[in-house]
Structures are given as structure tokens and as C-alpha cells.
Amino acid sequence: MPQLTLSVLDLVPVRAGQTSADAVAASIALAERADELGLHRFWVAEHHNMPSVASTNPPVLLGVLAGRTRRIRLGSGGVMLPNHAPFVVAEQFAVLEAAAPGRIDLGIGRAPGSDPVITALLRSSGHTSDVDAFPNHIRDIEALLSPQGAGLRLSSGEEYAVRATPNAAGTPELWLLGSSDYSAQLAGRLGLPYVFAHHFSGEGTERSLGLYRSSFEASEHLSAPRALLTANVVAAPSADEAVRLALPQLQHMARLRTGTPLTALDTVEAAQAAHVTQAQHDLIEAMRARWFIGESGEVAERLAAFADRYDVDEVMVSPSAGASAADPIDRAPARERTLELLAAHLPQGVLAAA
Numbered sequence: 001m002p003q004l005t006l007s008v009l010d011l012v013p014v015r016a017g018q019t020s021a022d023a024v025a026a027s028i029a030l031a032e033r034a035d036e037l038g039l040h041r042f043w044v045a046e047h048h049n050m051p052s053v054a055s056t057n058p059p060v061l062l063g064v065l066a067g068r069t070r071r072i073r074l075g076s077g078g079v080m081l082p083n084h085a086p087f088v089v090a091e092q093f094a095v096l097e098a099a100a101p102g103r104i105d106l107g108i109g110r111a112p113g114s115d116p117v118i119t120a121l122l123r124s125s126g127h128t129s130d131v132d133a134f135p136n137h138i139r140d141i142e143a144l145l146s147p148q149g150a151g152l153r154l155s156s157g158e159e160y161a162v163r164a165t166p167n168a169a170g171t172p173e174l175w176l177l178g179s180s181d182y183s184a185q186l187a188g189r190l191g192l193p194y195v196f197a198h199h200f201s202g203e204g205t206e207r208s209l210g211l212y213r214s215s216f217e218a219s220e221h222l223s224a225p226r227a228l229l230t231a232n233v234v235a236a237p238s239a240d241e242a243v244r245l246a247l248p249q250l251q252h253m254a255r256l257r258t259g260t261p262l263t264a265l266d267t268v269e270a271a272q273a274a275h276v277t278q279a280q281h282d283l284i285e286a287m288r289a290r291w292f293i294g295e296s297g298e299v300a301e302r303l304a305a306f307a308d309r310y311d312v313d314e315v316m317v318s319p320s321a322g323a324s325a326a327d328p329i330d331r332a333p334a335r336e337r338t339l340e341l342l343a344a345h346l347p348q349g350v351l352a353a354a
Helices: 020-037 058-066 086-099 116-123 131-145 181-190 205-215 239-257 268-273 278-290 296-310 333-343 348-353
Strands: 005-010 041-044 073-080 104-109 150-153 159-162 173-178 194-196 227-236 292-295 314-319
Touching: 005 020, 005 333, 020 041, 020 058, 020 333, 041 058, 041 104, 058 073, 058 086, 073 086, 073 173, 086 104, 086 131, 104 131, 131 150, 131 173, 131 181, 173 181, 181 194, 181 205, 194 205, 205 227, 205 296, 227 239, 227 296, 227 333, 239 268, 239 278, 239 292, 292 296, 296 314, 296 333, 314 333
Parallel strands: 005 041, 005 314, 041 073, 073 104, 104 173, 173 194, 194 227, 227 292, 227 314
Antiparallel strands: 150 159
């Protein structure tokens, strides 16, 4: 994997027996290990009201991680912009950039990240959710984050200067996230780097990247298209061990997609003993074929081929290994081990340059 840069996407998973504090502690340890290993980015997602996910507020989590890491880039994968006022997002990430200069990414998505009830609660304070306004909100954030700031024209005709911070010396790196034609074409039209959420379904990747590249217009941020892909990954010393470790997350996703009430993630032992319906079994087998699960060398080769196929030089892995009952309650050893095993297949020079 000589040319492949590895990054991490974390949802702060919560397993049976864990408190939110335990889950956050495990993710902090994961970020620290990714930093030590020389991986390029560590992003946290935004999901709401899910018993298995503690990643509800990316800017708060990133503030914690900024104080616990040294060199790795930190970002949102992503902030779900319809839930938030653009000015608030700009202020949050401007402060993060001031606290960790040159290390902050702002990944923006268009999905709500939750069910309709929670979405209504998030927007009840007046946040804008008009899809047609989404491109303008991204442009607003770009302007507000810049050292020059943005100008508002008041009803009196007077120009009113607005900045996310009083005296910005740098700006976060802005990325647009998506899994649809709309997001791909918008990222191209705005001249922004693009993240395709391949880990969601594994479908439409080639089409979306093609639309992004064909619609790309150079901007002050980017002169040529730049894309990365996400992938669910479980690497272990053996293929059998990797499959065993993947079971809790695979079963959880199958339950989600068949409308089964969700709980915290099972341990590996509970997942091995769990009953699954035929429909869930079929979903699990389909996901196994798309995920990167196996012995670490084989997974590394598949990731390299995956990046080569879609002509990207960075893959953001979501380490999806489950936990055993005997594992420390505030750590995720198998998730850390996935990163360690993959990093072992990268030359140290590439890691240092990432």
C-alpha cells in the first residue's frame, strides 16, 4: 500500500454494559492510537438518539480530541448542516482551528442524522432545513470562516461585517460529504473536496465520483478534484477472527434495516449466540461481501485495490470490530488492533508524510 493514505471515521460506538463516558473514553484512546500510528485524519460523525452511538456533537468531541492528540487532523464526518445555523457552525470550527491550527477539517452533510421526531427537535429553535438553501449555507460558512469575514447589507443599506472569530489566522479544511448525485455535483460545482460515503451501502460509488469529477470547477480552495472514500473495516491476525469480530456490527446493521428495535451493540460472544432471521442473515451476507473483513494483509491489499479502482489516494476506515466480554470497559482493543495491523502495511515514510 505504498501510495494509500489511511484515515479514521468514528461513530463512538456504545456496547452492552458501557456508559456514554466509557464509550467516549474508548474513542479518545482510539484517536490517540491513530495519532501515534501516523494516520492522517480522525473524524467523528453526527447521529442522534441511537443507543449504540455516542457521537452526537462533533465540535464538542473534537475539542476534547484536540487536547489529547498531537499531529493528526481532526474533523466532522460530518456536521449535518440542516440541523444547525451556519453561523454557529462557522464559529464552532473557527474556535477549533484557533485551538489546533492547521489540524481541523469541517465535513458537511445534508442528511439529518436521525429520525423525523429528533430532526424536528433539532430544528425547533429555527434552524434552516430548506434543501434549496443548502448551497448558500455552505458558501456562507466559507465566507464567515475566512480571515476577511462576510458582509451583510442591512435594511438601511449599510454594510455590516461578520466574522466567525475576531482575527482568524487560518481556516478549517472544508469537505462536502454525501452518497447521492446531488452532493457529488454540488461539491464539484463549489470546487470543494468530496467524501463519498461508501460505507453506507457500497453502491453508486463510481457514478458519484464520475459526476463529481465531471462537474468540478476550480475554486480558491482547490484547483483539481480531490476525493476520498469511506469503508467499514475489520482486520485481524486471521480471517476467522475478523469475521467473529465483525458480527456485532453486522447484526446491528441488519436489525436497523429490518426495523428491529435497537439496543447497544452486543459483545462478540452475545453476537455468536444471537438468533437472526433469514432476512437479517441475507443482509449480513451482502454486507460481508462489501465490507473489508479478513486477515490484515489481505484487507490491506483489498483496500489498495479499492483505492486504485476509484482513483483515490485516501481511504477513511470505520473500524468496526466488536468487543469481547473480557475487554476493558473503557477501551476498544479490537478496533485499535485493526488500525495497528493496517498501519503495519504502510511504510513509515508514507505515514510521516500523511
